[in-house]
Amino acid sequence: MKSDQIAHGDVDVDLGQLFAGVRRKWPRILFAALVITGLVFAVTYTVTPQYRAQTRLLIETRESVYTRPQGVNDGDRPILxxxxxxxxxxxxxxxxxxxxxxxxxxxxxxxxxxxxxxxFLSGLLVMAGLKSAPVEGTQEEKVLRAFRERLTVYRVENSRVIVIEFSSEDPKLAAEIPNAVADAYVAMQSEAKFQSNTSATQWLEPEIEDLRERVKEAEARVAEYRAQSDLLLGQNNTVLATQQLAELSSELSRTRANRSAATAQAESVRSALQSGAAVETLPEVMASPLIQRLRERQVELNAQIADLSTTLLGNHPRIRALRSQLADLDTQIRSEANKVLAGFEAEAATAQRREEELTAELNRLKAASAIAEEEQVELRALEREAAAQRELLESYLTRYREAASRSDRNYLPADVRIFSRAITPSEPYFPKIMPITVAAFVASLLIMAIITLLQELFSGCAMRPTAGVAAPVPATARMPRAEPLVDVGVPISGVGTSVPARKMVSAPIPEPEEQRELAPVARFGEINIEQASERLVTGGATRALFISPEGDEAAAASVLVARDVGDSGLRVLLLDLTASGAASLPMLESTAYAGITNLLASEAQFADVIHNDLFSECHIIPVGTADPQRAMRAADRLPIIMESLSAAYDVVIVECGPTDAQAIRRLLSSDTEVLVSMIDPEEGELVLEMLDELRDSGVDAPILVSPVGYSMPPAPPGRDAA
Known part of the structure; x- marks a missing residue:
């Protein structure tokens, strides 16, 4: 293609020319940098030097273990x-x-x-408008304002260290001021502690006197109530009635136990006597000394009878005498058992009477104890009140004595310590003439170089045509462009705007002179449909213009190529610019769809005119239903529309029909393939004329495509050329 067909903006930045301009203007850049550096050096040299010093404080509790108030532990010390x-x-x-x-x-x-x-620096900032002018005021306000501008106080992060910095023209003053501020702060802290201690002692004095009176009154009420209620205290500070009740309850329990034991023993002896059993075997009877002696005598008589029975008969007088004595002993033992029974019965009766007496006394003491407990509750309340007042008085007295002794001895350490005092600085911190001068020189060089680069860039001297494109034509020879009707950054019909980078690939075909020398059959069918689609898929072209010199019926080539490219996975759109809509008819089966004429006439948007092919993944913009004359009045918008479509699709195929080379000039770009469709070999001369015309118009390598074995449906009547 010729240079007059290059789209506007097909230029690139020539880095060699860009930096060559910087090299040419290097003396001027260096001179400007030296001038700026000299000015900066002069300004910094005339600025009054400033000195800075700092004092460091540590916030801590300075109370020692020996002087700490009684009852205060290390964990109780306040930590800020x-x-x-x-x-x-x-x-x-x-x-x-x-x-x-x-x-x-x-x-x-x-x-x-x-x-x-x-x-001086503040004056410069005020003149530049970067700082507000100082407000007029009294002399004291001005001094304090200047003092605060030179004073910096901050806390060291994650610590209780405070840094006091001060800057001044006088290095000695720069060191004395932060030390003086630190001393004044410590003195203020000590004074605040002294005032707090003094206020505490002044408040405690009347409170202590008042508490003394209240303690005396509370203790007097306790004594008076104890006397009125006749609450006598026994052991363990217990009310006497309650103590007696406890003792009587214990005695009653013992009496009941004794009565029960005596009754049980009497019943046991009575049962043995009534049944005629040997009573001497009972433990209660055997406990009697007399029965024990009678039992021993009985054992002796039995022994003698047994001894004599070995030599004498049973009727012997001596044996009979011994048996008579043995019978008397049995009578005596039973008689003594009756006496033991009578003793047990008497003991049980006595225990019964004692139990009744103790029960009556216990009931009386219960009532007395209940009354005493009620009075004891009131007494305890009075005693608690007196004890609380007494403890508070003792606490106040202890604190008062401690506060008074601290005030008298003037021992009130501040909770701050100066651990690093400022020393007189030997070097100013501002201005650092050499670092500032070097920085100014480097910055001025960089700024001047950037300014020079921008001048070269905006002047156009560093611009060059894009690779593969002829030199740009003069501005007067370029085609005027209308304002875009759509935003090319917005996806069209759901298709994104990301377009992969491509390079133009063109396969040369024989020159026209060589073609004319060949036989007609050899000149036609340069590539077929598959080769044309493969060329668009792999060649990198984003536009393909199909021209059909034989008429709209030859639009079959563009349709077949568009479907083949769409099936390969690329996003492809076919734009039908034929007079009869022959390219869109086999894809939509109708011409009653909104299309390019509606878009040019501003009757529809992109989403309204882009349709899906019924038989492939290809999209189609048909001719449309708007008035062709009205649409052609906006033909200048067609290049803008093509740019928008090229941004949204990988390949845009345009079927131009039987047009001429001049009519397609506005559709050409740097990556456009021009293809000529041919169906009838008898029309070879017509095709050759079109190829020659395209070459004469600047299209270097038009491609001949033949859709073999395909016939288009008849064109609907009544359509004018688009």
Whole structure:
């Protein structure tokens, strides 16, 4: 294609030319950088040097273990958190401390403080509009304003360390001021503790006197109530009635046990006597000494009878005498058992009477104990009140003595320690002439180089045509472009705008002179449908213009190629610009669809005119139903529409019908393939004329395509050329 067919914007940045311009203008860049660096050096050299020093404080509890108030442990000591330390930072910068330090060093008579902080750098910032001018006020306000501008107080992160920094023209003053501020802060802390201690002692004195009176009254009420209620206390500080009730309950239990035991023993002896059993075997009877002696005598008589029975007969007088004595002993034992029974019965009766007496006394003591307990509750309440008042009085007395002794001895350590005092700095912190000068030189070089690059870029000297495209034509020879009707960045009919990079590939065909020398059969059918689609898939072209010199019936080639490319996986769209809609008819089976004429006439949007092919993945924009004359009046929009479609699709195929080379000029771009369709070999001369015309118009390599074995449906009547 010729250079006059290159689309607008097909240029690229020539980096060689761009940096060559920088090399050409290098002396000017260096001169400007040196001038700027000299100005910066002069300014920094004339700026008054500033010195900075810092003092460090540590917030901690300084109470020792020997002087700590009684009852206060290490864990009870207050430790400031982050918010507490931040509050101390604000306290250090308070007006009271700064005013006292300013008066101590007579800062109002120093030049750097008299103007309220009007340093040279501040003046430059005010002139540049980067800083507001100082507000007029009293001399004290100006001094404090300048003081605060030079003072920096901050907390070291994740610690209870506070740093006080101060900058001044005088290095000695730069070290003295932060030390003085730290001393004033420590003195303020000590004074605050002293005032707190004094306020505590002043408050405790009347409170202690009042508590003494209340303790005396409470103890008097306890004694009076005890006397009125006749609450006598026994052992273990217990009411006497309650103690007696407990003792009587124990005695009643013992009496009941004794009665039960005596009754059981009497019943056992009575049962033995009534049944005629040997009573001497009963433990209760055997406990009697007399029965024990009678039992021993009985054993002796039985022994004698047994001894004599070995030599004498049973009727012997001596044996009979011994048996008579033995019978008397049995009578005596039973008689003694009756006496034992009578004793048990008497003991049981006595225990019964004692139990009745104890029960009556117990009931009386229960009533008395209930009354005593009620009175004891009231007494305990009075005693608790008196004890609470007494404990509070003792606590207040202890605190008062401690506070009074601390005030008398003036031992009130502040909870802050200065662990690093400021020393006189030997070198200023601002300005650093050499670093600033070097930085200014490097920055000015960089800025001037960037300015030069931009000048070269915007002047067009560093621009060159895109690779594979002829030199750009003059602006007067280029085709005017209309404003876009659609945003090419918006997807069309659901298709994205990402288009892969492609390179143009063109296969040369024989020159026209060589073609004319060949036989007609050899000149036609340069490539078939499959070869044409493969060329579009692998060649990198984003547009393919099909021209059918034989008429709209030859549009079959574009339809077949579009379907074949669509089936390969690429996003492809066929734009039908034929007069009869012959390209869209086999894809939509009707011409009553909105199409390119509706889009040009502003009667439809892209989403309304893009349709799906019924037999492939290809999309189709038909001719449309709008008035062709009205649509052609907006033909200048066609290049914009083509650019939008090329951004949304991988390949855009345009069927132009039997048009001429001049009519397709506005559709050409740097990556466009021009293909000529041929069906009837008898029309070879017509095709050759079209090829020659295309070459004369700047199309370097038009391609001849023949759709062998395909016939188009008849074109509907009444359609004008698009």
């Amino acid at each position: 958190d982050g918010e507490g330390v931040a509050s101390q930072v604000e306290l250090i910068t308070s007006t009271e401390i700064l005013t006292s330090v300013a008066e101590k060093y007579n800062l109002a008579n120093r030049g750097e403080f008299a103007g309220g902080g009007g340093s």
